[in-house]
Amino acid sequence: MxxxxxxxxxxxxxxxxxxxxxxxxxxxxxxxxxxxxxxxxxxxxxxxxxxxxxxxxxxxxxxxxxxxxxxxxxxxxxNPDGGRLVGIDVAETYVHVEVFDPALTVLASVEEELHPEENRPEQVVRHIVSSFEAANVDPARVLGVGISVPGQVDTDGGVSVFAPNWNWHDVPLRTLLAGELNLPLYLDNPLRACLVAELWFGAGRGRQDVVVVNLGTGVGAGLAFGGELYRGATNSAGEWGHTTLVVDGRLCHCGSRGCVETYVGAPGIMQNLRDMAPTSPMLHPDDQTATIAALARGVAGGDPVAVKVVTETARYLGVAVADLINLVNPEVIVLSSWVAAQLGGPLLAEVRAVVDRHALRRPRAATDITLSALAGNPVSLGAATFALKRYLSALRTPLRS
Amino acid sequence: MxxxxxxxxxxxxxxxxxxxxxxxxxxxxxxxxxxxxxxxxxxxxxxxxxxxxxxxxxxxxxxxxxxxxxxxxxxxxxNPDGGRLVGIDVAETYVHVEVFDPALTVLASVEEELHPEENRPEQVVRHIVSSFEAANVDPARVLGVGISVPGQVDTDGGVSVFAPNWNWHDVPLRTLLAGELNLPLYLDNPLRACLVAELWFGAGRGRQDVVVVNLGTGVGAGLAFGGELYRGATNSAGEWGHTTLVVDGRLCHCGSRGCVETYVGAPGIMQNLRDMAPTSPMLHPDDQTATIAALARGVAGGDPVAVKVVTETARYLGVAVADLINLVNPEVIVLSSWVAAQLGGPLLAEVRAVVDRHALRRPRAATDITLSALAGNPVSLGAATFALKRYLSALRTPLRS
Structure with missing residues (x-):
């Protein structure tokens, strides 16, 4: 290039x-x-x-x-006093704001719940603005704000191109926010934010070929090749959640069938539980967060249904992770985001066992599969690093003449 | 880096x-x-x-x-007289040798059939040597020989690490050949050779993010990111043939189940035909080449069984190609190798229709899906470019002091 x-x-x-x-x-x-x-x-x-x-x-x-x-x-x-960076993680179930110093150390952290139905652009914008305000940072000191929203994003245009879980198409989010937050805004998605967080501070440090698997309501994969974030031709690389695991399988809101996401995203895991035990008290039909938390407690307490749901979920997730190993041959695959954090060790152990049966031996041996060890919210962290990068790119060059 | x-x-x-x-x-x-x-x-x-x-x-x-x-x-x-490069495509059903000038123009071409059972290392070595000799090139003028063998290859060691269709494990092919061909030998696989051929001379020219899908006995994908061949951590990136299309599907010789290859590789297509019409005269049970050729003639002549087999094959291939679009977001996907060449236009049309239903809209719109338009054998061409690169890398630097 x-x-x-x-x-x-x-x-x-x-x-x-x-x-x-x-x-x-x-x-x-x-x-x-x-x-x-x-x-x-x-x-x-x-x-x-x-x-x-x-x-x-x-x-x-x-x-x-x-x-x-x-x-x-x-x-x-x-310089810890050298300005502030803000990273905002807008997920299907919450808005999480973190304020950082230039060393990307967290100074403040605010989270507001978002009801999955509360997903019209103006509702989401209102939550972004109110949680930013609650974080109580002096706007004059802010070098930039990175905002991560689910789905496909046009970074240059500041547009949410397609957010399947909200059925958003071409929402001009930066324009909608500009009146409220008069600061340099940088839009990207959680796949890329988590990838960059792991590459700077996590399991991706010093590595060239890295995959960060994001397990939340939606699922996807951030990709780094040669030590650099890979975006693809239209900034939508990594839509691994919408690769097919079962031809003619479960219907996905992307319009296709049998997508990885329908088996291992939070709603997919709820479906796995429903298929197995439709009347389980762990099932909170309208609350993904509560259901996944109940499953996590169930597994910790040895509840056989919870254990079986994790095993069944890992049966799909392990195959899909093995696919990444065979296709991409990375050095490390990091399981990240809130579902991975909740189900943690038990899910990881099952996934590794399934991968061992499905991946080719040599690339499997070269790949660490690990849980994210980053403290705090990796999406906010990654979004703030994007804002820092954008700030440095926008300066005139050279600065000294 | x-x-x-x-x-x-x-x-x-x-x-x-x-x-x-x-x-x-x-x-x-x-x-x-x-x-x-x-x-x-x-x-x-x-x-x-x-x-x-x-x-x-x-x-x-x-x-x-x-x-x-x-x-x-x-x-x-x-300089058309500036030495010779040799590219050897060792496939499951043939050995194809081409001799090139430094502009990568073909000067001579030789092909020997290889029976699928004739796959012990010494048998394959004998065919490589005899077809090289039949190509009648003066060894003193040869700058390098690139050899492509199916499966995973340790390029630096000159070892065929794993060739599933032959059940080869860690065959030291360069050492076995060294006594017979006393020339600089460079080993790689057809995925990478085809990718490089398309990147230099085909649909990948001037493009950054390119996938070349290889459809032969085995199937796989060569990947280029940022205009450069991507190898992964252990030179085995692109084993897309061994990603899962159907959880618990057809048994694959890699040990897993439901791999893409078992539905769209030549033996997979034969199975599709067998499932549909077990007594079809197009089916040559021991001859992939003849079966695929018969299917191609059948489709051209409007034979309904042949048409149905191509549609069924495309139903799987299209989903697997859509997966590549969603995950990798490339500018172009090229269908290459002998099965793609034989089934050609009809297969391409069906594949595009299936991709349209399964891929995400924006990355789909950004991806050309096309048949390889390279004349001659792209694997030999790519193998020869590897040999040229290796020749230039091995020279002392700088040449002029």
Whole structure:
């Protein structure tokens, strides 16, 4: 792919910041020399980009490091006061807002419930605005707001192209929000947000080929190839929830039949329970969250119906994960989002067993299958990293003339 | 991904040659200025790399071009006498050898039949050697030999890791061949070879995200992301033939059930015919090639059983192609290999109709689905391009000191 020198400069600027941010949890400060070594940039380029990020107030000088008899090396670190980033996870059942410093450390967190029926664009917009306000961040300090909505998104246009669970078609969400939130808004979806969160801070760190499987009301897969988020031709790669597991199987709201989502999304799991035990007290017909929570408690307590539902769900999920291994041959597959968090270990164990029977041996041996170990909400985290990237891309280049 | 300056130089050397080779069929000659413009390299770098390729005898100077009043620009072109490349397609039913000049123009072509039972490593090696000899190329002029074998391949080790249709496990094919063919040998598989052939010369030219679906005895998908072949963590990406279309469906020799291959590979199509018309005269129980050819003639002649078999096959193939669109969101999906060539237009029309019902609308609209339009054998062509790339990578860098 051809790139202009501006593209390369913006990418390098972001890469330097990403490198320093990703160092959080380890040493919190780093020298220009170390950045150059770790990113493959020349020391002059690394120093120049660090200078830009200092000018922007995203970095601060924090002291010196001995260098084995040489001159002490200046250390820089992320400036925790260098502006705020906001990540908003709009899901079918809640709106979750998190406020971050430039190191992507969470400073505040707000969640509002969303009833699955409360899904007209103006209703969703109202919840986004009210939860943003509840998070109580000074708008003047906000560098950008990343918003994740389910389904297919036109990122450049700020449009929700298709959200099957809400039956949204071409909803101009950024325009609808612009009057209420007069800030740089960046729209994407949870598949991509979770992928980026894992790539920066989770099981995807330092890996090239990564799949993050999102298990919520809808299901899908975020994909990274060569260490970079993969979007596909029209930013809709990863609609694994709408790949077919059973030809002529369960009807899906996408219009097709037998989609992965109809067996392993929260409503699909409720259907698995209903098929097995239609009168189970774990079944809350109008409440996915309560049903999945009841199943999780049931499994923990050894309830045979709950165990059987997880096994049945894993029978489908394991086959669909094996498909990802055979097709994509990734280094790691991360199970993420609220259904994965709730059903956790027991689901993972069953999935691994099914995958072992269905995936080709060699790629299977090369793939870790793991639960997301990220604390907090990975979608908000990923959405905030998109906002940070967008902020850096929109600056003029070079900053110093 | 971090790359050394040697990696970058080798990649650029290859990119320049690729650019000139891919210009075949259009203007056959190109200036250094044009190469710089088209590849994004500086003129100095492009000129330096052209110099290397001239020294190697892969390019020749072919005259001058007016440049609107400026100095006339020297033109270079591929040297048709600059060595030979050999591409060998080892399939379940034949061995096909092609000899190419450095512009990847076919100079000679030889095919030997391989009986499906004739699949012990020493039998296959014997056929590779005898068909290479029949192609009558002077070994002293051969820059490299690319060999494609079905299944999963360890390219660096030259080992066939797993060929399910032959039940091969870890066959050290390059070592077995080395005594007979004392030439640089490069092993890969037909998925990757076809992908590269389409990317250089076919429907993938100038495109970023490309899927080449291989329909033969086995089936699979070659993948390109960002204009480059994607291999995955262990060089086994693209085993789409072993993704599940029907949970608990037909038994597959990979050990799993309901794999795509069991419905749309040549033996799967034979099974579709057998299920529908067990005594059909089109069915040649021990001969896939003859059965598929009979079906193709039947469809052309309007035979209702043949038409029904193609419709039934497309019902599965279309769903599996829709899965690729939803997951990968490519710009183009090319149907390639001998089964696609035989069943051609009628299969394509049915597949498109099924995809329209199963794929998500937006990515569907962004994907061309097409038959391979490459003349000759795309696997041999792709294998020869691998050999060319390997030849260029193995040279010392820089060539000129």
């Amino acid at each position: 051809r790139r202009t020198s501006r593209d390369i400069r913006v990418a390098n600027r972001f890469e330097v910041l990403r490198h320093i941010v990703a160092a959080r949890g380890e040493s919190r400060s780093v020298s220009r020399q170390q950045i150059a070594t770790d990113t493959g940039l020349s020391l002059a380029t690394a120093a120049n980009l660090v200078g830009e990020l200092l000018d922007l107030g995203l970095l601060v000088e924090v002291g010196y490091q001995d260098s084995n008899g040489g001159r002490p090396r200046a250390l820089v670190s992320i | 971090r790359r050394t300056s040697r990696d970058i130089r080798v990649a650029n050397r290859f990119e320049v040659l690729r650019h000139i080779v891919a210009a075949r069929g259009e203007s056959r000659s190109v200036s250094r200025q044009q190469i710089a413009t088209d590849t994004g390299l500086s003129l100095a770098t492009a000129a330096n790399l052209v110099g290397e390729l001239l020294d190697l005898g892969l390019l020749v100077e072919v005259g001058y071009q007016d440049s609107n009043g400026g100095r006339p620009r020297a033109l270079v072109s591929i």
